[in-house]
Amino acid sequence: MEARGEKMTKLGLLLGSTLLFAAVGCGGAGPKPTGQLVAAEAAIRGAEEAGAQDEPQAALHLKMARDQIAEAQVLIANENNNKAGDALVRAKVDAELAIVLTRSANQEADARRVIRQVEELQSEAGPAAEGGE
Amino acid sequence: MSHLRIGSVLAPVVGALLLAAGCGSSAPSKQLVDARAAYDRATASKAESLTPDRLLEAKQALDDAERAHRSEARSAREIHLAYIAERKSLAAIAYGEIAHWKRQKVAADEEYTRLLEKRRSATESALAANQRRLAETRAELARKGDTLDSQGKALKEREAELARKQKELEAAEKARLAAEKKAADALKSLEEVAKIKEEQRGMVITLSGAVLFKSDTHQLLPIAENKLEQVAAALVDTPDERQIVVEGHTDSRGSNAYNENLSRKRAEAVRTFLISKGISANRIVAVGKGESQPVANNRTADGRANNRRVEIVVAPPR
Secondary structure, eight states, X not given: OHHHHHHHHHHHHHHHHHHHHHXXXXXXXXXXXXXXXXXXXXXXXXXXXXXXXXXXXXXXXHHHHHHHHHHHHHHHHTTOHHHHHHHHHHHHHHHHHHHHHHHHHHHHHHHHHHHXXXXXXXXXXXXXXXXXX | OHHHHHHHHHHHHHHHHHHHHHHOOSSOOHHHHHHHHHHHHHHTSXXXXXXXXXXXXXXXXXXXXXXXXXXXXXXXXXXXXXXXXXXXXXXXXXXXXXXXXXXXXXXXXXXXXXXXXXXXXXXXXXXXXXXXXXXXXXXXXXXXXXXXXXXXXXXXXXXXXXXXXXXXXHHHHHHHHHHHHHHHHHHHHGGGTSEEEEETTEEEEEEEHHHHBOTXXXXXXXXXXXXXXXXXXXXXXXXXXXXXXXXXXXXXXXXXXXXXXXXXXXXXXXXXXXXXXXXXXXXXXXXXXXXXXXXXXXXXXXXHHHHSEEEEEXXXXX
8 A cells, every 4th residue: 555655656756747847848937038139139230230121031031030029028928938038049040140141142232243343344445455465 | 566667667758758749740840841951052052162160050050950850859949949050051151152252352353453454554555655646746846837937937038029129120110111201201302403203113313414414524513513412312311222223314416335425424423423422332323324215306405405314213112
């Protein structure tokens, strides 16, 4: 009888620890992710300043970042801080990607502008002038 | 005791199975599939050679997601990390593009500078050539200008010379005309003392022989000298180029030879007198015509008187 009671206690402990582990794995109540929120918002501002809203691909990721901040704020309100922290990390990564995509588009436009100027100079000089030295 | 041991061993397995059943199957999440594809694209992109450090970051993010997948397929952790990994791969591709276009721009900038420099130097040499040509043209113009100036000066001098000569000619012509008029007037004035006649050979001044000479001599009478002085005064005014011929004429009495001799001597006497009054000897000749050119009938006394004469012929102006 005593052995059966001990067995039952151990089974209860096992079930309890399993449920707790599952709860922690799928999100839960940690500290408020203030740092991640600040970092994500800073990244979004950076993207806006870079002009991400004017580049289609960058604008798409900027929107994703904003959506995830909004989602994180709902989660924080529901005290689901762990999930909120992940959403903020994703928001930051999206905003940073928007910045890089914007820089890439700008860099390409810059280079193409100079290449066009070179081509204009070459066509002004004419093929004979270019090859005549 | 053995039941308990079995239970202790099975408990974590059951827990893990429960957890796996609660969060999904072993197939990768859509996010992991996307992350893998994005990483494949990144390895084939310019990032591979130009920004390998970014590609490594993407690889590490994908490894994290793969580990989460192996640990628990389709878990929130897998999905979260795969989401991040996909974006890291996209960022790596974009970093590669940035590096690529930076290089392109640097090359284009250099080419642009080179072309500008080339154009500038071409423009400078063209400008220098133009300036050289301009200077040559200016020098040529200056040379031509000098030539023109000297030619213009010579032309002006020639024109002035011509004008001067023209003026001189006009003055000479005027003087000549005036002299002619004066001479003509003077000769006209002789009409009181002699007969004046314009003929083709010139102006003929006829003086009667009876007035000039005693009969059969070539001695000038005193009265003849008065008349001849007036004639000389008129002839002095005539231009030098007008030759003067003094012709002696007789009537038909006596022999031809005698008459011719007499008429020549009389003409000589008149010529000598005229020379003594200032007529140039060069322009005056004396000719004896004898009785060969009568102007009237030798059978009458009047006629014979008219035939005895001296004609002074002044050649017409040239």
